[in-house]
Amino acid sequence: MTVTAPGRPATAVYRLTAPALPTTPRVARDAVAAWLCAAGHHGLLDTARTLVSDVVTNVVVHTRVPHLWVGAAVTRLGAVVSVWDGDQRGVPRPRHAAEDDTGGRGLFLVEALSHAWGVSWTGGTEPAGKRVWFELRASREGT
Template identity: 85%
Template sequence: MTVTTSNSPTTHYRLTAPAIPTTPRVAREAVAAWLWAAGHHGLLDTARTLVSDVVTNVVVHTRVPHLSVEAAVTRLGVTVSVWDGDQRGVPRSRRADADDTTGRGLYLVETLSHAWGVSWTGGAEPAGKRVWFELRAAREGT
């Protein structure tokens, strides 16, 4: 895990982990700890759910050896991104049927976040994609 602090009002965190079935749990608890430390207690449950869903998508739908979870925490909230080295496919939100056992993750991200999206990476950083979402505190420090 990398923590970068500066005189700016943003603290950056990064966790690099193997893309294995236990990683969603590790990632969601890491992000929850970062938010707890920043005093954003009101964002914990939503952040845990969304991180778990996005990281699970990488574990289930890609064949990459590792992934990275990054968070930029400010006094107003957090932007979380999950990077993987697979450029195939476009992650899309969809509404699952009532009897579907999967397919709700990105719909939850879309519904519960302030904003979300997908970016493709390359150039100076390794090629891949980054699924990100933003959560805003109801009040500063919540």
């Protein structure tokens, strides 16, 4: 679906529903990479793959939900990617990992590599849950 508004760039909106399985981060990062390639944002691919992997892995490891959604609103200027899960417990936040910890650095990467990021809670007409989102901006149009 493409959405346009006067004076704003066209937006392509994508959504993937996937089971919360250990293999899902790979599927999600490949999907987001394909969406960005379709818009010509080849310069955002490595960062997007890293951040999608981290956020989706958090859902798989730290929640007990059966499925999750990955979505992206892609314009010629960049993309906002979001990962939704049906778990309203806890607030995803960067934590201080010890040097020998094998995890715990993902949200620091999201914070460092994205233009902006955040967490929002959903409800009402959408199923209840939380959405972790991040924004990636192209260094110039179509990159």
